[in-house]
């Protein structure tokens with residue numbers, strides 16, 4: 001599956017240099033965008049609400065838009081509310097992800113949420129993926145139980161050395177377990193930035209690339225608010241965030257496994273919303289990847 005590289009700087013169809021801090025900068029308030037993020041967008045493609053709490057990223061024929069946290073984190077709870085491009089959004093992908101670098105490096109680790117737009121009235125799909133040391137190919141696709149273009153919903157990642165959970169409105173839709181042996185599938189060594197971007201992927205995203213982006217409908221706008229990072233902020237030099245005596249809830253026993261409520265929700269998602277799971281794709285993987293054998297219930 002062709003996909004975006006792990007970079008916000010390859011979004012542009014035309015190459016222009018943009019100042020990271022545009023005309024939008026405001027007096028620093030604790031919720032202001034500039035405190036925690038840098039953006040890579042032409043001024044036209046990034047707007048905020050008057051109070052600065054909601055951000056609007058847009059895609060038009062000339063450019064997309066993306067932002068990246070200034071900090072890196074290793075383990076934690078990362079959450080944001082998104083409202084996706086409505087109407088005819090075929091070919092448009094809104095990505096919300098964590099990655100160890102701002103480049104498509106061959107050794108990157110990455111955790112992805114990708115929202116694949118669709119024709120008017122057709123459902124969005126949510127694709128998730130996990131990369132370790134440059135290797136991905138671990139796609140899952142889910143349908144959602146609501147229309148993600150009508151209102152804000154929260155999308156969150158819980159990441160510790162035992163599991164990575166992808167949540168939609170606090171419902172775990174995907175469980176990615178570590179194993180208690182050294183392996184090459186669980187990203188746990190390198191700190192990650194959090195990113196979001198909106199871009200054109202009409203070569204693959206909607207019905208496998210059959211539906212093209214209708215630029216007459218541009219600009220395509222995704223909205224964001226309520227960023228939370230409750231995690232360990234990385235500080236050089238290594239090793240930061242490696243203490244085993246941390247009292248941070250996201251790295252405590254209760255965060256190492258699904259809770260009883262989580263299990264019920266996850267079972268419901270598994271029964272009703274999974275469209276694609278690479279761990280079931282024996283045509284693609286005659287020998288299933290090692291992590292596919294780990295139980296999400298442990």
Ligand SMILES: *[C@@H]1O[C@H](CO)[C@@H](O)[C@H](O)[C@H]1NC(C)=O
Nearest residue numbers: 035036069071228229230233
């Ligand atoms: C956001 O930026 C502020 C100001 O630099 C910093 O104190 C805070 O820790 C940052 N928040 C996160 C979640 O990184």
Ligand SMILES: *[C@@H]1O[C@H](CO)[C@@H](O)[C@H](O)[C@H]1NC(C)=O
Nearest residue numbers: 106107108132133134135184
């Ligand atoms: C990570 O990937 C690089 C490049 O593909 C490879 O040379 C290296 O051996 C890998 N590292 C580990 C720990 O697997």
Ligand SMILES: *[C@@H]1O[C@H](CO)[C@@H](O)[C@H](O)[C@H]1NC(C)=O
Nearest residue numbers: 178179180181182183294298
């Ligand atoms: C991993 O866990 C299994 C089951 O809990 C246990 O039997 C095994 O000894 C553990 N292996 C290591 C290397 O800790």
Ligand SMILES: *[C@@H]1O[C@H](CO)[C@@H](O)[C@H](O)[C@H]1NC(C)=O
Nearest residue numbers: 116118122123125205206207
């Ligand atoms: C778009 O809608 C079509 C028709 O309902 C559906 O088959 C497809 O899975 C939807 N999503 C994407 C990303 O193609």
